[in-house]
Amino acid sequence: MTGGVVSRVAALRFFAALNPRQLDQLCEAGTPMSYQPGERIFAEGGDADRFWLIETGSVALDVRIPGRGDQVIETLGAGAVLGWSWLHPPYRWQFGASARERLETIAFDGAAVRNRCDADPAFGYAMLRLFTPVIVARLQATRLRLLDLYATSAQVGRP
Amino acid sequence: MSTAAAPAIVGSAVPQPYRVVSRRVDTADTVTIELAHDAGPLPAFAPGQFAMLTAYGIGEVPISLSGLPDPGDDRARRLTHTLRAVGAVTRALHATAPGATIGVRGPFGTSWDVESAAGQDVVIVAGGIGLAPVRPVLHAVLAGRARYGNVVLLVGARTPADLLYPGELLRWAASGVQLGVTVDRPADGWSGHVGVVPALIPHARFDPAHSVAFVCGPEVMMRFTAQALIERGLPASRLRVSLERNMRCGVGWCGHCQLGPLLLCRDGPVVDYARAEPLMSIREL
Numbered sequence A: 001m002t003g004g005v006v007s008r009v010a011a012l013r014f015f016a017a018l019n020p021r022q023l024d025q026l027c028e029a030g031t032p033m034s035y036q037p038g039e040r041i042f043a044e045g046g047d048a049d050r051f052w053l054i055e056t057g058s059v060a061l062d063v064r065i066p067g068r069g070d071q072v073i074e075t076l077g078a079g080a081v082l083g084w085s086w087l088h089p090p091y092r093w094q095f096g097a098s099a100r101e102r103l104e105t106i107a108f109d110g111a112a113v114r115n116r117c118d119a120d121p122a123f124g125y126a127m128l129r130l131f132t133p134v135i136v137a138r139l140q141a142t143r144l145r146l147l148d149l150y151a152t153s154a155q156v157g158r159p
Numbered sequence B: 001m002s003t004a005a006a007p008a009i010v011g012s013a014v015p016q017p018y019r020v021v022s023r024r025v026d027t028a029d030t031v032t033i034e035l036a037h038d039a040g041p042l043p044a045f046a047p048g049q050f051a052m053l054t055a056y057g058i059g060e061v062p063i064s065l066s067g068l069p070d071p072g073d074d075r076a077r078r079l080t081h082t083l084r085a086v087g088a089v090t091r092a093l094h095a096t097a098p099g100a101t102i103g104v105r106g107p108f109g110t111s112w113d114v115e116s117a118a119g120q121d122v123v124i125v126a127g128g129i130g131l132a133p134v135r136p137v138l139h140a141v142l143a144g145r146a147r148y149g150n151v152v153l154l155v156g157a158r159t160p161a162d163l164l165y166p167g168e169l170l171r172w173a174a175s176g177v178q179l180g181v182t183v184d185r186p187a188d189g190w191s192g193h194v195g196v197v198p199a200l201i202p203h204a205r206f207d208p209a210h211s212v213a214f215v216c217g218p219e220v221m222m223r224f225t226a227q228a229l230i231e232r233g234l235p236a237s238r239l240r241v242s243l244e245r246n247m248r249c250g251v252g253w254c255g256h257c258q259l260g261p262l263l264l265c266r267d268g269p270v271v272d273y274a275r276a277e278p279l280m281s282i283r284e285l
Helices: A002-010 A020-027 A110-119 A121-146 B003-013 B088-094 B128-143 B166-174 B197-203 B219-232 B273-280
Strands: A030-035 A040-042 A050-056 A059-065 A069-076 A096-099 A103-109 B016-027 B030-037 B050-055 B059-064 B079-084 B101-108 B121-127 B151-157 B178-183 B211-216 B239-242 B270-272
Touching: A002 A020, A002 A030, A002 A103, A020 A110, A020 A121, A050 A110, A103 A110, A110 A121, A121 B197, A121 B219, B003 B101, B030 B088, B030 B101, B050 B079, B050 B088, B059 B079, B059 B088, B059 B101, B079 B088, B079 B128, B121 B128, B121 B197, B121 B219, B128 B151, B128 B166, B128 B211, B128 B239, B151 B166, B151 B197, B166 B178, B178 B197, B197 B219, B211 B219, B219 B239, B219 B273, B239 B273, B270 B273
Parallel strands: B121 B151, B121 B211, B151 B178, B211 B239
Antiparallel strands: A030 A103, A040 A096, A050 A103, A059 A069, A059 A096, B016 B030, B016 B101, B030 B079, B050 B059, B050 B101, B239 B270
């Protein structure tokens, strides 16, 4: 089972920086999971107990706005990693996520990976080096969108 | 003084009357107008160059060429411009109806030099109205398709309703262009990407070592796009951006469009990123 997960994870670039032993360690916590179009993967405020490597399909991250429903704030596609709230307390999802189309993923048990990080600092450091750029890139993307770059002065209320 | 210089001076200093022969509404605030000359035509424009368009009695603005004339067509000297109504002059130009006359000076500035991408993959990244100035690049590449490798077009817009040329985007995709479209704010029913356009770059299929990139959009968007392209391995010297400042004279006389050592109406708007990048990060510029 783990061998199948290892080959599927190794086929994507995201964990390419892990050495074979670290990849095996990670994949011990991995399970293939599929989702149907429209299926909710997790809801805002829920337990952030895992993360996913997207093999095929895409995911919509959303936020619930009273009176407006679930508003999509970003989409993630094949090769991307979904979820980093499992890394830090309080381990709660900040946003929701649902499959936009048929989705194939490898889901990783967050607590098991955290325990492995604690037990093996080299593994933990390697994982942080992989996840920190994801967090930084999403923060930068959010900042860019806050600038509302394509708006006219009138649209953003500037004189 | 040579008399042969006179037409160039007229074209660069005195607006020539052009008639609006067609007007297509692209989005709520953007139109594409086609212009035909009433008197002698101006010299041919190259992709990336701009014209100074005059709304008589109101003012003059720089607008890039957004279409490539068919050289075999007797309308070859027609000009196509896509413009967004954001100020007094562009609002007046936006409102012009077919048959109206506007003034045109040009062509001004540097071109995208599409020819230099022959034999390479072509990566075009556009944000918002920035799709208009790179549209002629795509026209030129598709006209000589066999001479180029992979063609990637990545487009970002504020909302789906703000996307320019939606019909053409579909046609380009059907003709083999690798198309990625993303919006900042999706509308109901939008099934495409949501997010910023640089986020599309890691997934695009092109060989960074053998590619030329053409990038146009808001300056901050171009900076982050360039960063993502360089992270993929594209050399900054093969990455071109289109910069804007306050173009006035169009020929480097008045200095209003100065960006450090560059006068963008003459040395731009298209500039190699290797040259532009240090200038784009200086607060005083």
